[in-house]
Amino acid sequence: MEKKKTVQEKTLSIFLVILFSIVALIALFPLIALVIAALSPASDLMRYGLTSQLFLSSWDFQNFEAIFGAEGTRYWQWYVNSLIISALLIVLSLFFSSMVGYALALYDFKGKRFIFVLVLLILMIPFEILMLPLFRMMMSFQLIDSYFAVMLPLIVAPIAVFFFRQYSLGLPKELMESARVDGCTEFGIFFKIMAPLMLPSFAAMAILQGLSSWNNFLWPLLVLRSNDMFTLPLGLATLLTPYGNNYQVLFAGSVLSIVPIIILFLFFQRFFIAGLTSGGVKG
The missing domain is CATH 1.10.3720.10 (MetI-like)
Structure with missing residues (x-):
């Protein structure tokens, strides 16, 4: 009975970790999209809008250079x-x-x-x-x-x-x-x-x-x-x-x-x- 209870507790713990990880990703999505937009040229922003897709080839720091x-x-x-x-x-x-x-x-x-x-x-x-x-x-x-x-x-x-x-x-x-x-x-x-x-x-x-x-x-x-x-x-x-x-x-x-x-x-x-x-x- 105790072993069964332990298995159930482990299963519940794994489920909660997965659930809260998904919730955390959903909560972080606007921040991730913002960082990607900050590293993308203005032309990509006009073409794709705010997105979480990684276009690593077009990433640069020109936006931050403009600030400084x-x-x-x-x-x-x-x-x-x-x-x-x-x-x-x-x-x-x-x-x-x-x-x-x-x-x-x-x-x-x-x-x-x-x-x-x-x-x-x-x-x-x-x-x-x-x-x-x-x-x-x-x-x-x-x-x-x-x-x-x-x-x-x-x-x-x-x-x-x-x-x-x-x-x-x-x-x-x-x-x-x-x-x-x-x-x-x-x-x-x-x-x-x-x-x-x-x-x-x-x-x-x-x-x-x-x-x-x-x-x-x-x-x-x-x-x-x-x-x-x-x-x-x-x-x-x-x-x-x-x-x-x-x-x-x-x-x-x-x-x-x-x-x-x-x-x-x-x-x-x-x-x-x-x-x-x-x-x-x-x-």
Whole structure:
């Protein structure tokens, strides 16, 4: 009976490996097609479109040479803009959202539940509905066509506040009381004691916020005006026009745009699953 069960377990394991390998290939197909397109001349793109067929004989690196040449000057300006905005947004979002979520979880004050309900309500409202009042607010602040216009509405994200609040509910309050007895301030308790315990949640939210900021298209489209201020998704979209399509920069640039997200995930991956699961089960 045990031997039969072992055979069944091995069969199930093999089946799951094959199944998830197929799923992984399906998920990776757009990326594979993108890399092949980046290594193909524009004539092949017009003839075959995006495809996973390997035409090794026609592969070259002219598309990437175009990026690193004079033709890619604007591309690197967009790349730098996205890096600056994403890096600042990750840092500021983690800083402020973690403090808000921590306060909602571990402090008792008047209006605490009402504030948390507001966070949940905003979380349920699509961002597209909020864009018009946010745009008018940025205009009144005279921040249009600046980094601050892109970052300001997204610094304290409702999803980040909710996530940090759920994670903070599992932190031991005894540490707070002991630190107060030792004369530690409330900010000292957070930064010196609680924040190190929240590292998995910081890592998980850094990946999610970084991915969201890096791929953000619609909001920068509204608040950015000059070509030099465009973010990478917005800049790449301008390469496709009725008057001509710059496929060389478009596909090669799209491949290089994946690199920061891969680096971010590899840097925080060991904390990612722990942060998501811990933040999801605390209630």
